[in-house]
Amino acid sequence: MPVIPKFVGERIKRREDPRLVSGTGTYVDDVKLVGMVSAMILRSPYPHAKIISIDVGKARAADGVVAVLTGEDLRGKIGSVPCVAPAERVPFHPVLALGKVRFVGEPVAVVVASNPYKAQDALDLLDVDYDPLDAVVDPEKAFDKDAPVIHEEFGTNLCMRSEVPNPQVDEAMRKADKVIKFRLVNQRLAPAPMEPRGVVAQWHPGLKQLTLWSSTQIPHLLRSQLAEMLKLGENHIRVIAPEVGGGFGCKLNVYPEEALVAYLAMTLNRPVKWIERRRENLAATTHGRDQITYLEVAAKKDGEVLGVKASFVCDMGAYLHLLTPAIPGFSGLMMTGCYKIPALAFEQKFAFTNKMSTDAYRGAGRPEAAYIAERVMDMVASEFGLDPADVRRKNFIPKEAFPAPTAGGLVYDSGDYNLALDKALAMVEYKKMRAEQEAARKQGRLIGIGISSYVEICGIGPSALLPPKLKGGGWESATVRIEPDSKVTVLTGISPHGQGQETTFAQLVADAFGIDIDDVVVVHGDTAQVQYGIGTFGSRGTTVGGPALMLTVQKLQDKMKKIASTMMEVPPDQLIFTERTIAMASDPSRSIPLQQVVDAAYGYKMPIPGVEPGLEEKTFYEPSACTFPFGTHVAVVEVDPETGVVKFLKYVAVDDCGKIISPLLVDGQVHGGIAQGIAQALYEEVVYDENGQLVTASLMDYAVPKADMLPHFDCANTITPSPVNMLGVKGVGEAGTIGSTPCAVNAVLDALKPFGIRHLDMPLKPEKIWNALRNAKKA
Amino acid sequence: MFPAPFEYHRAGSVKEALSMLRQFGDDAKLLAGGHSLVPMMKMRLATPAHLIDIGSVRELSGIREEGGKIVIGAATTHAQVETSDLVRRKLGLLAECAALIGDVQVRNRGTLGGSLAHADPAADYPAAVLALDGEVSLESESGARTVKADDFFIDLMTTAAQPGEIVTAVRFTPPAPAAGYAYLKHRQPASGFALVGIAALVTLDGKGNFQSVRVGVTGLCAKAFRAKAVESALAGKGRDAIAQAAAHVTDGADALSDIHASSEFRSELARVYTRRALEQALARAKS
Numbered sequence A: 001m002p003v004i005p006k007f008v009g010e011r012i013k014r015r016e017d018p019r020l021v022s023g024t025g026t027y028v029d030d031v032k033l034v035g036m037v038s039a040m041i042l043r044s045p046y047p048h049a050k051i052i053s054i055d056v057g058k059a060r061a062a063d064g065v066v067a068v069l070t071g072e073d074l075r076g077k078i079g080s081v082p083c084v085a086p087a088e089r090v091p092f093h094p095v096l097a098l099g100k101v102r103f104v105g106e107p108v109a110v111v112v113a114s115n116p117y118k119a120q121d122a123l124d125l126l127d128v129d130y131d132p133l134d135a136v137v138d139p140e141k142a143f144d145k146d147a148p149v150i151h152e153e154f155g156t157n158l159c160m161r162s163e164v165p166n167p168q169v170d171e172a173m174r175k176a177d178k179v180i181k182f183r184l185v186n187q188r189l190a191p192a193p194m195e196p197r198g199v200v201a202q203w204h205p206g207l208k209q210l211t212l213w214s215s216t217q218i219p220h221l222l223r224s225q226l227a228e229m230l231k232l233g234e235n236h237i238r239v240i241a242p243e244v245g246g247g248f249g250c251k252l253n254v255y256p257e258e259a260l261v262a263y264l265a266m267t268l269n270r271p272v273k274w275i276e277r278r279r280e281n282l283a284a285t286t287h288g289r290d291q292i293t294y295l296e297v298a299a300k301k302d303g304e305v306l307g308v309k310a311s312f313v314c315d316m317g318a319y320l321h322l323l324t325p326a327i328p329g330f331s332g333l334m335m336t337g338c339y340k341i342p343a344l345a346f347e348q349k350f351a352f353t354n355k356m357s358t359d360a361y362r363g364a365g366r367p368e369a370a371y372i373a374e375r376v377m378d379m380v381a382s383e384f385g386l387d388p389a390d391v392r393r394k395n396f397i398p399k400e401a402f403p404a405p406t407a408g409g410l411v412y413d414s415g416d417y418n419l420a421l422d423k424a425l426a427m428v429e430y431k432k433m434r435a436e437q438e439a440a441r442k443q444g445r446l447i448g449i450g451i452s453s454y455v456e457i458c459g460i461g462p463s464a465l466l467p468p469k470l471k472g473g474g475w476e477s478a479t480v481r482i483e484p485d486s487k488v489t490v491l492t493g494i495s496p497h498g499q500g501q502e503t504t505f506a507q508l509v510a511d512a513f514g515i516d517i518d519d520v521v522v523v524h525g526d527t528a529q530v531q532y533g534i535g536t537f538g539s540r541g542t543t544v545g546g547p548a549l550m551l552t553v554q555k556l557q558d559k560m561k562k563i564a565s566t567m568m569e570v571p572p573d574q575l576i577f578t579e580r581t582i583a584m585a586s587d588p589s590r591s592i593p594l595q596q597v598v599d600a601a602y603g604y605k606m607p608i609p610g611v612e613p614g615l616e617e618k619t620f621y622e623p624s625a626c627t628f629p630f631g632t633h634v635a636v637v638e639v640d641p642e643t644g645v646v647k648f649l650k651y652v653a654v655d656d657c658g659k660i661i662s663p664l665l666v667d668g669q670v671h672g673g674i675a676q677g678i679a680q681a682l683y684e685e686v687v688y689d690e691n692g693q694l695v696t697a698s699l700m701d702y703a704v705p706k707a708d709m710l711p712h713f714d715c716a717n718t719i720t721p722s723p724v725n726m727l728g729v730k731g732v733g734e735a736g737t738i739g740s741t742p743c744a745v746n747a748v749l750d751a752l753k754p755f756g757i758r759h760l761d762m763p764l765k766p767e768k769i770w771n772a773l774r775n776a777k778k779a
Numbered sequence B: 001m002f003p004a005p006f007e008y009h010r011a012g013s014v015k016e017a018l019s020m021l022r023q024f025g026d027d028a029k030l031l032a033g034g035h036s037l038v039p040m041m042k043m044r045l046a047t048p049a050h051l052i053d054i055g056s057v058r059e060l061s062g063i064r065e066e067g068g069k070i071v072i073g074a075a076t077t078h079a080q081v082e083t084s085d086l087v088r089r090k091l092g093l094l095a096e097c098a099a100l101i102g103d104v105q106v107r108n109r110g111t112l113g114g115s116l117a118h119a120d121p122a123a124d125y126p127a128a129v130l131a132l133d134g135e136v137s138l139e140s141e142s143g144a145r146t147v148k149a150d151d152f153f154i155d156l157m158t159t160a161a162q163p164g165e166i167v168t169a170v171r172f173t174p175p176a177p178a179a180g181y182a183y184l185k186h187r188q189p190a191s192g193f194a195l196v197g198i199a200a201l202v203t204l205d206g207k208g209n210f211q212s213v214r215v216g217v218t219g220l221c222a223k224a225f226r227a228k229a230v231e232s233a234l235a236g237k238g239r240d241a242i243a244q245a246a247a248h249v250t251d252g253a254d255a256l257s258d259i260h261a262s263s264e265f266r267s268e269l270a271r272v273y274t275r276r277a278l279e280q281a282l283a284r285a286k287s
């Protein structure tokens, strides 16, 4: 018998990749059903306009057209697109615009036709008469007296104002050697997943059952929300998230098209498909970030930060999506980063604007927070002429302080921030690079070194921390079934879409039962197969889904040990799983094949007292607390003084996500994260012009990073297990994004320091840098 | 991203393509690599009723030497140009330029003739073809003619090619083996096209001074052009003159402006890249 290897901790390749890279995966657009018709959506070309009339006559009469519907046709038929996060003012969010359009890309009408070509032809025949209105584009101007009001019923564009006051902050300001004031912008970004959204809906009239395929991160939560919008029982809806080609938070949502396509399938009694086009994706899939922060930092000459006061303006867009107003909270709460800053106070104003809604985007609030914290550290360093690494060390929460309560009211689980910083600095040869930087400066070369020591929050729980209106909580579920042939089926409540849990979960299960990884199948993303689950977002898949899985595995192990115990006449607590057997820990030669135990459980010819037949267990795991991954990224860049072009000379990332199940997957998550984080720092920006037109409406203008725009990533880890879960894991899905943005920005600004350039807002495009240099030289 | 209805025709020869062009008139568009036309059709910015595919017309494809000239068929792909031994040896500038167009997929489909005929203001090839003094061969049912690159680009997406005419080839007289060249490009970060692209081709006299200089510019203005002011400022001069001469690249230029670069910044990029391209060309040239 070949020895079965151990899998946890090994650099094994993702088991999902062969089908994905060979084109044999099934994405929504691969779902083809008999009699299926295509839906296509007419979208508003205006940021803000009254709809005077819509002439659907020509479109309805066009060849191949099955149906044409407008907002009026749906009045009272489909509920509001939901927002579950608390806000003072929550507007009704229609599936198709009613009376007015409020952003470019808002759905106005839908055409259903025999195929997408006919649908597009008919779309071109729709005639909408708009009366354009002035638009609110700049969130800081949304509260002006003469600003147009987007939702008349509120009489204001203020969605909400929230405040976390702290009188100690004022004292910190008094004690400070200097109060440093500045303004930061976390610009609006488009998540731009490789696969846009898509929905297929099928209605079984006899069963009154709806099956909906959607490219979503949250099949169960989507089912709950759809049930409400469509007034159907949850047990009459099956949601399937097939392969999902990237979500990054934008598919942690419920969209008008999901309800609309379902409604069309139900009323037309035919399967309906809608596949989002790239231009729609950029205009009408939630955006991320878009927060402006005014900061006051109380600091001592030695670099100690005594307090931070912040005032945010956060752009909600025109409507509130599922979690829109919940995102900026994290930016505030996590703003003190890895630092023992004793006093924090902040105020946040949430503005309605004539733009697409913002919502979660990879990091969701934490990249903004890390950007603030890490710019604060560099500002303090440069104010007092200190080394930015020293300023970080000065302010780090020491490793003895964990679990560490923070000024934001959180409790960090575990951390060793110096360890990650030291490792990253060693990898980049910090001292040597500083010397090279000095020498290069003398030759007129602009080299910069940027550090970012980030901490973030993952696996958010217990459930009370989540919005009260959210159908689910912070928990996660798992079912594990040992089949009669001793193969293992895992049903996980998370819905991975690139994170790779078909691999990591199989690694865990294989090792636990002493079986091969190929004996394990991980099923997810189908509400008809899998028990209710929450989904994959916020780096929670392994952090919360992992313990749910392993608790279930333990239940099964206990049951199997009980059975084996009666068969072997060895007490259960002396048994272990190894090499497809259950064996005595002290003498593994005394063993019984796993299959015999499975046979006993399923065959049940000899009933075992207190043990039911079958081998299937289930767990709903409620986490006791959040986890806080951390790390340090260091970048060395060179800025071309003539063109403002930034070139990376080195990029080092040391990430600590607690225990590592799959090193290759951790690297993969970090690589992708860094790519998106650097893109925020240097390239990406959703641009609306001053009238509210979307300028970055295609990938010809929205600068998603390409491989040749990114440096080589030198990745490493430190391992500080989390005490809050049995796996010691912390989450790594967003870490790269969170660590990299401030790192890249700090590096560029460090390069520009000799010119007295204190700060530039992202993205640090060549022209911006060139302009800053030019102005500095003039001055 | 679904084009309006159209009829697809595959031409077997230039003659057949020309007769189809006559037959379908304004309703027809030639289809080469489809990498500019098809995206426009998908967005319904172009809605031709007939597509005449010239991609498999044998006589339009391939690279050959003919009476001391190098002739590149219009339907030759960027990848073929980039990797052709002949082009690399004798028209290094063109190979260098082709290698910087788009990505591998684009270079495997897009064609030289298509790129020139499309005349996108940010396309790469026009700069190199101008610097190399290429001649565009055109054919219509009433005959063939040749237009020098200098006269080919008229305006934004407008060329000297008339309705009913097909670009059949581009002819180049290879520069002297001692000539130096460089194509430098500042990529627009989203599209990868040239925010500014500068092609420089220089020869030196016995003293190492510039004997001839040709500079092609793309991306800066609505159409690609030759920077004649730069060229004449360098005649007979040496390395020291480059910086000053390069600044003339924007003389009289009506620079484009968009979210990726203001006209001011584009102009600055043009000046810097012109200087660098000339420096690099000079370094590669032998006297």
Ligand SMILES: Cc1cc2nc3c(=O)[nH]c(=O)nc-3n(C[C@H](O)[C@H](O)[C@H](O)COP(=O)(O)OP(=O)(O)OC[C@H]3O[C@@H](n4cnc5c(N)ncnc54)[C@H](O)[C@@H]3O)c2cc1C
Pocket (backbone or CB within 6 Å): B029, B030, B031, B032, B033, B034, B035, B036, B037, B038, B039, B054, B074, B075, B100, B101, B102, B103, B106, B109, B110, B111, B112, B113, B114, B115, B116, B117, B118, B120, B122, B123, B124, B125, B161, B165, B166, B167, B168, B191, B192, B193, B194
């Ligand atoms: C993702 C992407 C990235 C790109 N990046 C770049 C880049 O970095 N730099 C760059 O320069 N280009 C770039 N391109 C454009 C690419 O090089 C195109 O292939 C090229 O510009 C057009 O060539 P084509 O053969 O594809 O022409 P087509 O798209 O087939 O045709 C373009 C136009 O020219 C006409 N036409 C074609 N052939 C002839 C002919 N022989 N005679 C007369 N008219 C003709 C057609 O009727 C049409 O109007 C990119 C394209 C894509 C899709």
